[in-house]
Amino acid sequence: MGQALHALGIDNMSVADRIELVQDIWDSVAIEAGLLPPSAAEKAELDRRLAEDDAAPGETTAWETIKSEAQTRWQR
16 A cells, blocks of 8 residues: 555545545546536536527637737736
């Protein structure tokens, strides 16, 4: 068993608690790496934005314009 397990007291945890800890660690890694699918709230927001875009396709701004304006603001 690794020293970290002992130093952190993980080796004293129940099997169920260790499994829950591993799941929590994996979820945190997956979130940072972008591996988790969007939550229900995130999916609803994406769907709302897509519907808004479909309803008014001419009211968009090109990425290059947004990027250029942002860079100009940051340089002030």
